[in-house]
Amino acid sequence: MTDPVTLDGAGPIGVFDEKRAESAVRELLLAVGEDPDREGLRETPARVARAYAEIFAGLWQEPEDVLTTTFDLGHDEMVLVKDIEVYSTCEHHLVPFHGVAHVGYIPSQDGKITGLSKLARLVDVYARRPQVQERLTTQIAESLVRILEPRGVIVVVECEHMCMSMRGIRKPGAKTITSAVRGQLRDPASRSEAMSLIIGR
Numbered sequence: 001m002t003d004p005v006t007l008d009g010a011g012p013i014g015v016f017d018e019k020r021a022e023s024a025v026r027e028l029l030l031a032v033g034e035d036p037d038r039e040g041l042r043e044t045p046a047r048v049a050r051a052y053a054e055i056f057a058g059l060w061q062e063p064e065d066v067l068t069t070t071f072d073l074g075h076d077e078m079v080l081v082k083d084i085e086v087y088s089t090c091e092h093h094l095v096p097f098h099g100v101a102h103v104g105y106i107p108s109q110d111g112k113i114t115g116l117s118k119l120a121r122l123v124d125v126y127a128r129r130p131q132v133q134e135r136l137t138t139q140i141a142e143s144l145v146r147i148l149e150p151r152g153v154i155v156v157v158e159c160e161h162m163c164m165s166m167r168g169i170r171k172p173g174a175k176t177i178t179s180a181v182r183g184q185l186r187d188p189a190s191r192s193e194a195m196s197l198i199i200g201r
């Protein structure tokens, strides 16, 4: 486990406290009028605590932990990994949002590239935190800019938010699309080429 990280000035995030999560879940079950001691729920607080440790594991990771393998290949055209499955958690309601991310970049002049799987790992570092989709999208783009120093970056995220499907406005199927584009990919021709590769399924 790496040192606790600081998120967007929100202060240091402590190490995950499984016991505390467990008693909070027990309290929540009591608050909704359930009996946490009944057969089916007896192990639930401990299970939920373990599940939260996994769902929020990105809080203890930094992008540098996953963008480790970089090679100089001399490849200077766009690299795009699309349809990367995303499972994240809406920070407003603590319910999932789910969909796909598409991550592309044009390597730096000296062709510094990373392993393809590392782009998917990077998505997970930021998805496994309490999130909003806009921040998830820009954090992925900005960490690529910082670490790979590429000539351009494009990140597009398409998700359905359970907080809009199963409660509240109740509009299942509505998709939210967010994008972050940096460097040369902001140029209209490059941007539209990237978008056509992303959208052309």
Ligand SMILES: Nc1nc2c(ncn2[C@@H]2O[C@H](COP(=O)(O)OP(=O)(O)OP(=O)(O)O)[C@@H](O)[C@H]2O)c(=O)[nH]1
Binding pocket: 090, 091, 092, 131, 132, 133, 134, 161, 163, 164, 167, 168, 169
């Ligand atoms: N911009 C943005 N909004 C989000 C995201 N996830 C959830 N939300 C919205 O956050 C808002 C929170 O609004 P509030 O009025 O404080 O909460 P609420 O009463 O539960 O709102 P409703 O969902 O409309 O019932 C809602 O409009 C959600 O749809 C996200 O990733 N990005």
Ligand SMILES: [Zn+2]
Binding pocket: 090, 091, 092, 093, 094, 095, 161, 163, 164
């Ligand atoms: Zn929500």
